[in-house]
Amino acid sequence: MLWVERKADENSVDSLSQSLSISPALSRLLHLRGFDFSDSALDFLKPKLAHLADPFEIPRLREAVLRIIKSIESREGILLVGDYDVDGITSTVLVKKILATLGSDPFYVIPRRKDEGYGLTKEILARGLKVGDVKLVIALDCGTNSFEEAKILAGKGIDLVVVDHHQAKEELPEEPIMLNPHLHPDEGEPWRNLCTAGLAFKLIHGLIKELRERDCSNAHSVDLKKILPFVALGTIADLVPLRSENRILARFGLKHLGKNPEPGLVALLAASGIATNHCPESEDITFKLAPRINACGRLNDPEVASSLFLEQDREICVKLARQMNDYNEERKLIEAQLTDEALLMAKEKFSDSPGVVVCGEGKAWNPGVVGIVAGKMANSLGKPCLVLAQADEEEYRGSGRGVPGFDLVKTLALCKEHLLHWGGHPVAVGLSLHRQNIDAFTKAFIRAIFEQNGGTFEDPSLQIDLTISASDLQPELLEELYHLAPYGQENPEPLLAIRKTQLAHPAKKVGSGEHFQFSLHNGTRLIQGIAWKMASKIPPANTEIDLAFRLRWNEWNGRKNLQMVLEDWKLSA
Numbered sequence: 001m002l003w004v005e006r007k008a009d010e011n012s013v014d015s016l017s018q019s020l021s022i023s024p025a026l027s028r029l030l031h032l033r034g035f036d037f038s039d040s041a042l043d044f045l046k047p048k049l050a051h052l053a054d055p056f057e058i059p060r061l062r063e064a065v066l067r068i069i070k071s072i073e074s075r076e077g078i079l080l081v082g083d084y085d086v087d088g089i090t091s092t093v094l095v096k097k098i099l100a101t102l103g104s105d106p107f108y109v110i111p112r113r114k115d116e117g118y119g120l121t122k123e124i125l126a127r128g129l130k131v132g133d134v135k136l137v138i139a140l141d142c143g144t145n146s147f148e149e150a151k152i153l154a155g156k157g158i159d160l161v162v163v164d165h166h167q168a169k170e171e172l173p174e175e176p177i178m179l180n181p182h183l184h185p186d187e188g189e190p191w192r193n194l195c196t197a198g199l200a201f202k203l204i205h206g207l208i209k210e211l212r213e214r215d216c217s218n219a220h221s222v223d224l225k226k227i228l229p230f231v232a233l234g235t236i237a238d239l240v241p242l243r244s245e246n247r248i249l250a251r252f253g254l255k256h257l258g259k260n261p262e263p264g265l266v267a268l269l270a271a272s273g274i275a276t277n278h279c280p281e282s283e284d285i286t287f288k289l290a291p292r293i294n295a296c297g298r299l300n301d302p303e304v305a306s307s308l309f310l311e312q313d314r315e316i317c318v319k320l321a322r323q324m325n326d327y328n329e330e331r332k333l334i335e336a337q338l339t340d341e342a343l344l345m346a347k348e349k350f351s352d353s354p355g356v357v358v359c360g361e362g363k364a365w366n367p368g369v370v371g372i373v374a375g376k377m378a379n380s381l382g383k384p385c386l387v388l389a390q391a392d393e394e395e396y397r398g399s400g401r402g403v404p405g406f407d408l409v410k411t412l413a414l415c416k417e418h419l420l421h422w423g424g425h426p427v428a429v430g431l432s433l434h435r436q437n438i439d440a441f442t443k444a445f446i447r448a449i450f451e452q453n454g455g456t457f458e459d460p461s462l463q464i465d466l467t468i469s470a471s472d473l474q475p476e477l478l479e480e481l482y483h484l485a486p487y488g489q490e491n492p493e494p495l496l497a498i499r500k501t502q503l504a505h506p507a508k509k510v511g512s513g514e515h516f517q518f519s520l521h522n523g524t525r526l527i528q529g530i531a532w533k534m535a536s537k538i539p540p541a542n543t544e545i546d547l548a549f550r551l552r553w554n555e556w557n558g559r560k561n562l563q564m565v566l567e568d569w570k571l572s573a
Contacts, residue, residue, distance in 0.1 A: 001568055002461040003548060004495070013038045020045070025466055026480045029314045032465055033484075039193065045483050046483055049225075055206035055396055057201070064161045064177050066285050067136065067204045071104060076135035077182070078106035079128050081120050081142065082306070083196075084113055084297030087236035089143035089202040090230040091163065092506075093309040097227060098204045102211070103357045107131040110302040114391065117421075118430055120162075126155070134158055143176075145169050145423055147177035150176050153435065163199050165240075166423055167409050169416075169491075179203060190244040193534055197234025198249055201227065206313065218366035223459050229257035229265055230309070232486075236282045237290035239428075242488035250486045254280050264308040267317035271325050275555060282486035295327040298368030339362040339373045342387055346377060356454030357442040359388035359396055367391055371399035383457055384411070384449060385432070388438070395420065397432040403457050414448035415441055462548050462568055465494040470501055473522040473562060478551050498547045500572045506541040507531075520547075520564070528554070529564035537569075544572040 008031050016027035019038040035041035043051060058061050071078050078099065091110050097107050109128040112253075116123040119142025128134075136159050139146070143162035152177075153160050160176035167182055179199055181192050191202060204224065206374030211219035232253020239247050257265065258279045266276075272288040274280055297304040304327070308320040342358045350356040356377060361364075370387040376400040377385040388398035401409040407426040416422065417439035422431040433441055449455055468477070487493040504526055507518040516538050518529045528547065539545050547569050554563035 002459065003464055003546075003568070004461050005464045005467065005497075005569070006032055008032055009036075013108055016041055023480060024185065025468070025472075025477065026569055029327075029481075029484060033491065034367060038549075041557040043442065044247070049248065049252055051248055052205075052245055055187065055209070057204040058191055058202055058206075059180060060177050060179065061179055061203060061206050062170070062210075064163075065202060065210050067161060067177060068099075068138075068207055069157060069210065071136045072099070072102055074116060074135075075104070077132045078104060079131065079134045079140065080108035080147070081105050081124055081128055081137060081139045082108065082110045083119055084110055084302035085140035085141070086293045087195050087197050087234040087296070089302060089305050089309075090234040091140040091196045093306055094197070094227040094230040095138065095200050095204065096310065098207070098222060101222055102207075102216070108133070108306070110297070110304070110306055112300050113297055114300045116124055116281060116370050117397075117432075119143060120149045122149060122152065125149060129156075129158075136161065138163065140165070140200060144172070144178065146179055161198055164202060165195055165199060167425070169413070169423060193241045193244070193246060194249075195235050195240045195246075196237040197231045197238070198240075198246060201231045201249065223255055225252070226260070226262075228253040228255075229260050229262070232257060233285055233289060235292070236285040236486065236488055237293070239489050241490035242282075242486060243490050247486070247491065250282065252477060252489070254282070254285075254486055262309070262310055263314045263317045264320070266507045267314070267321040268308060268324070269320035271318075282488055286488075291327045291331070292321075292324045296324060298366070298372075299327050300368065301327070309391075331369060334364055334366050335369045335372050338366070338387075339376050341365075342373050343353060343380065344375060346381060346385070353383075353446055355383055355446050355449045355459070356385040357388070357438075357445055358386070359390075361390035365389040365399045369431075371401070374399050374401040375428075377401070382460060384408060386445065386526055388431075390434075391432070394434055395432055396435060396438060398430070400429045400431065401422075402427040402429075406453065406457065407527050411448045411452055414451065415444040416444060418444055463495060464497045464548060467497045467499060470498055470520050470527075471523045471563075473527045473551070474518065475562060478553065478562060481551060493550050495567060496549055496551055498549075500544045500549065503541055507538045509535045509538075518564075518566070527562050529566055531566035534566065539569045546572050 003198055008028050012031050013028045017024050018029055030041045035044060080096055082088040082090050096106055096108055109124055111124045120139045137153055139162045141164055144166045146166045150160055162176055163179045186192055208219050208222050231249045235246050235250045239412055242250055244421040258276050269276055274284050274288060293305045296302045304323055305318055311317050345358045346356045367389040370389050374385045374387040384402045386398055388396040389398045400408050409426055410427045412422045418433055418437045420432045424430050481494055502522045504519045507516045509516050514533050514535050516531050516535050519526045548567045549564040551567055552563050554561050
């Protein structure tokens with residue numbers, strides 16, 4: 001793989017270093033993230049909740065707040081309809097928790113993927129409206145494109161508030177009340193890239209502000225920091241850019257996640273093997289918490305996750321967390337089998353194609369895991385991939401994942417005549433279509449990719465942020481790097497490089513034989529490293545090599561040590 005050393009303006013680096021009294025290494029990393037002015041860089045390094053913009057800056061948020069207050073004061077029935085992923089579940093939970101505190105305990109439903117499809121469908125409404133006399137529906141992480149469902153609710157005299165961040169497929173009517181930043185011109189607002197959990201937090205923030213101005217006693221007792229862990233879960237799991245308000249919410253959400261007394265969160269952290277003696281990291285959410293939450297929805301029982309977060313009995317929480325673990329293990333087995341099958345099909349049928357569309361049926365082809373599989377395929381093959389699974393006799397449903405710089409939503413728009421439903425984000429989409437349209441859609445999809453970019457994509461490369469020496473491998477360096485966390489989209493974990501070094505000892509395979517351990521000497525002691533799933537490419541001993549890696553803490557038996565996580569290595573030039 002090509003290594004590219006990212007270039008920095010040395011004058012800007014020096015200026016940041018001097019004005020903020022920080023090391024050249026940290027100032028270089030800030031500069032590479034686009035910070036050339038000390039004020040903005042300082043806000044990035046030391047974010048505060050006070051930096052969040054007024055929630056009422058979001059178009060139509062005040063309308064939504066006033067309609068919710070009407071329901072609270074009139075004791076109307078409120079129904080929350082969420083999505084079955086982390087963003088949808090956490091949004092639903094945090095809104096329900098706060099509304100319950102304010103004296104309105106809303107009903108809620110989370111769609112069962114297989115039976116009710118995604119979002120605000122006729123099927124989920126049929127179930128949800130049976131719970132009681134509902135006068136207000138709040139759709140969370142869905143609803144932007146639910147035109148027919150909005151008409152059904154209006155016909156029943158039920159108002160609808162949509163809190164969502166998905167792209168609209170066509171121009172929308174004035175009704176219902178839509179809280180979706182993407183429906184309005186982009187003027188660089190700090191809340192522009194919020195996921196639904198972030199938008200739900202802003203809605204609740206606005207609601208509390210308005211009620212406090214009305215001197216509502218319940219509102220004065222609400223501590224919004226208690227719901228920040230749910231905002232962090234949704235924000236990090238949904239892969240939105242961790243800049244601006246997303247970064248603030250994620251950072252403080254992680255801070256409160258580690259010390260949160262909520263029994264559901266405590267049980268899930270314990271079941272996931274996450275220590276709470278320090279602040280969890282974004283990686284903990286991405287690789288441990290989010291998969292367990294998503295596994296419930298993928299296997300058609302998403303309300304296990306929402307029940308966990310709403311439950312107060314600690315014993316019940318432990319049981320639910322264990323159930324989520326079981327779902328996750330089942331999900332991994334299904335996913336592994338499907339990935340192998342899908343990659344084989346892709347290599348047989350699409351080796352010379354700029355995109356991939358694979359479909360199948362049977363137990364392994366579970367519609368709930370196709371998104372993960374599509375993501376693995378896109379990463380492996382370096383091109384957009386769609387994976388479809390049979391939902392019933394006539395319909396196939398699936399997910400797609402793209403590659404950097406390519407917009408899947410626009411691509412599907414060029415093929416929409418073959419689809420029943422579709423939508424999502426530029427790099428992640430969902431879709432459904434009739435069986436008889438699969439061949440025509442596949443041809444149209446490949447043709448649309450050519451129309452978008454000629455069918456070619458940039459070769460993947462490693463972007464090296466900072467080259468250091470082995471002697472720089474010190475705890476102080478990592479402590480500095482952590483000022484940039486939490487890491488995620490548009491704020492990646494720094495990739496470091498050491499040139500012309502030698503391993504302190506021969507590398508050795510570990511675990512199941514897929515991984516290897518290695519070590520470097522920093523001049524005073526050994527620094528350990530791990531290379532995940534790279535055992536087929538072990539570097540030689542007693543030979544000068546270059547290492548590209550990320551630097552992290554490794555905790556074991558109560559001890560905390562530096563650890564290099566290898567991305568790549570090559571022989572030194």
